[in-house]
Amino acid sequence: xxxxxxxxxxxxxxxxxxxxxxxxxxxxxxxxxxxxxxxxxxxxxxxxxxxxxxxxxxxxxxxxxxxxxxxxxxxxxxxxxxxxxxxxxxxxxxxxxxxxxxxxxxxxxxxxxxxxxxxxxxxxxxxxxxxxxxxxxxxxxxxxxxxxxxxxxxxxxxxxxxxxxxxxxxxxxxxxxxxxxxxxxxxxxxxxxxxxxxxxxxxxxxxxxxxxxxxxxxxxxxxxxxxxxxxxxxxxxxxxxxxxxxxxxxxxxxxxxxxxxxxxxxxxxxxxxxxxxxxxxxxxxxxxxx
Amino acid sequence: xxxxxxxxxxxxxxxxxxxxxxxxxxxxxxxxxxxxxxxxxxxxxxxxxxxxxxxxxxxxxxxxxxxxxxxxxxxxxxxxxxxxxxxxxxxxxxxxxxxxxxxxxxxxxxxxxxxxxxxxxxxxxxxxxxxxxxxxxxxxxxxxxxxxxxxxxxxxxxxxxxxxxxxxxxxxxxxxxxxxxxxxxxxxxxxxxxxxxxxxxxxxxxxxxxxxxxxxxxxxxxxxxxxxxxxxxxxxxxxxxxxxxxxxxxxxxxxxxxxxxxxxxxxxxx
Numbered sequence: 357x358x359x360x361x362x363x364x365x366x367x368x369x370x371x372x373x374x375x376x377x378x379x380x381x382x383x384x385x386x387x388x389x390x391x392x393x394x395x396x397x398x399x400x401x402x403x404x405x406x407x408x409x410x411x412x413x414x415x416x417x418x419x420x421x422x423x424x425x426x427x428x429x430x431x432x433x434x435x436x437x438x439x440x441x442x443x444x445x446x447x448x449x450x451x452x453x454x455x456x457x458x459x460x461x462x463x464x465x466x467x468x469x470x471x472x473x474x475x476x477x478x479x480x481x482x483x484x485x486x487x488x489x490x491x492x493x494x495x496x497x498x499x500x501x502x503x504x505x506x507x508x509x510x511x512x513x514x515x516x517x518x519x520x521x522x523x524x525x526x527x528x529x530x531x532x533x534x535x536x537x538x539x540x541x542x543x544x545x546x547x548x549x550x551x552x553x554x555x556x557x558x559x560x561x562x563x564x565x566x567x568x569x570x571x572x573x574x575x576x577x578x579x580x581x582x583x584x585x586x587x588x589x590x591x592x593x594x595x596x597x598x599x600x601x602x603x604x605x606x607x608x609x610x611x612x613x614x615x616x617x618x619x620x621x622x623x624x625x626x627x628x629x630x631x632x633x634x635x636x637x638x639x640x641x642x643x644x645x646x
Numbered sequence: 647x648x649x650x651x652x653x654x655x656x657x658x659x660x661x662x663x664x665x666x667x668x669x670x671x672x673x674x675x676x677x678x679x680x681x682x683x684x685x686x687x688x689x690x691x692x693x694x695x696x697x698x699x700x701x702x703x704x705x706x707x708x709x710x711x712x713x714x715x716x717x718x719x720x721x722x723x724x725x726x727x728x729x730x731x732x733x734x735x736x737x738x739x740x741x742x743x744x745x746x747x748x749x750x751x752x753x754x755x756x757x758x759x760x761x762x763x764x765x766x767x768x769x770x771x772x773x774x775x776x777x778x779x780x781x782x783x784x785x786x787x788x789x790x791x792x793x794x795x796x797x798x799x800x801x802x803x804x805x806x807x808x809x810x811x812x813x814x815x816x817x818x819x820x821x822x823x824x825x826x827x828x829x830x831x832x833x834x835x836x837x838x839x840x841x842x843x844x845x846x847x848x849x850x851x852x853x854x855x856x857x858x859x860x861x862x863x864x865x866x867x868x869x870x871x872x873x874x875x876x877x878x879x880x881x882x883x884x885x886x887x888x889x890x891x892x893x894x895x896x897x898x899x900x901x902x903x904x905x906x907x908x909x910x911x912x913x914x915x916x
Binding site for chain 1 (some may be wrong): 708
């Protein structure tokens with residue numbers, strides 16, 4: 357039972373992170389390999405705001421979420437916007453460089469030691485019993501709820517709103533979308549903002565549950581196979597991919613050795629790339645051949 | 647030439663791809679308000695590039711108007727991004743990639759309505775498109791990727807109309823369609839011109855049908871305009887008959903490239 361509960365929690369974490377990869381890939385075919393660092397940046401922002409607004413933890417949390425949204429927007433406008441029209445691979449390389457830069461900056465600003473934003477916020481994280489001796493932490497429960505709400509909101513957003521429709525249109529044919537009067541840069545900026553928003557949220561929840569340190573980047577990187585297994589341009593695929601990667605990881609921890617847990621997602625990734633490179637729910641034609 | 651200033655005027659326009667490949671050079675043309683103008687030329691002559699230069703390039707095109715001016719209603723719109731051109735009142739129906747295949751017919755249309763339109767306005771505008779093309783109304787919920795060639799063309803024209811253009815650019819509408827269907831679509835174009843007061847610039851390879859509805863025409867070869875005139879003048883011109891109407895007599899249709907010396911009066915500026 358406890359295994360099952362852990363599986364659901366880990367799936368929720370991966371799902372929250374991987375949708376950020378999907379959002380950007382879907383509209384611009386760019387893999388944002390700085391997503392792990394951006395997620396960590398969200399968590400650090402929470403820590404800083406929590407230290408600043410000692411009296412209002414809710415305000416600090418809301419502020420950090422808002423700032424995460426802003427980070428994506430600003431990143432697009434000042435950096436990635438310049439990359440439109442360049443090769444996709446060039447844009448991906450820029451995100452790698454950005455990730456390394458961010459990691460360095462974060463060590464400079466917040467040092468490399470482990471931080472615990474939850475104690476600064478003054479919140480508690482009691483275990484929630486689920487019956488049968490099983491329990492998960494309150495933050496873990498919140499993570500599951502947030503993941504569910506976020507995915508439902510995003511699916512409704514894509515299906516029923518004009519911005520969502522424009523994002524789908526731009527994702528398929530940017531040139532035609534522009535010719536129909538859709539503002540390309542606004543759509544891309546929104547995708548980046550939503551991506552850092554969801555990623556930042558994931559980072560904050562993770563930091564609340566288990567503290568904040570340089571290892572968080574690894575979690576972000578492990579969510580990448582989850583997005584890719586699902587197919588990179590599908591939200592549903594990201595959920596299923598997250599579940600598969602989480603399941604493989606938890607099974608490996610239980611039956612083989614906890615030490616290999618960080619390796620498992622990438623084994624799944626390689627297996628998937630060999631069998632079905634476009635992922636479970638991805639669009640086959642969308643893959644750019646090597 | 648009429649005295650009133652033209653709605654669209656290209657002045658010695660040159661387009662360069664990837665900073666080195668000159669696609670068109672010294673292309674000048676006028677489109678008078680309320681006219682249907684046909685732009686004739688064979689594969690690779692520069693027709694599509696000219697239209698794309700008017701409607702705007704995006705970064706991945708890696709193309710720029712390096713010389714000349716593109717005046718729309720008196721304003722130079724050369725090198726404007728496509729979304730700005732679309733909002734200015736020029737809509738393009740591209741030759742390829744003209745619809746969003748992963749979206750339904752309805753979503754294709756919804757996505758094309760300009761920003762800021764209320765729900766009621768959007769519905770009214772889309773209903774107008776359905777009035778013009780009833781076949782789209784019956785296919786509302788279908789994915790555009792499953793439409794037939796004719797339906798795709800109707801959807802593409804319908805989507806372009808939703809940008810509320812005053813000038814409509816149509817690229818190779820007849821490509822891959824049965825002649826009867828092309829005739830039907832050309833009839834639609836004429837109707838659009840009459841009912842909406844649209845001005846239309848039509849690009850075609852085959853002059854057969856297009857010249858029939860045109861007020862004026864241009865012929866482009868190797869990136870330069872070589873001939874222009876009214877429908878009557880072009881239709882009666884020996885070269886047009888031979889190369890674009892297939893009335894050369896003797897062998898099958900010839901290409902102007904096979905002719906060693908141009909017999910026509912060359913006409914380009916600059």
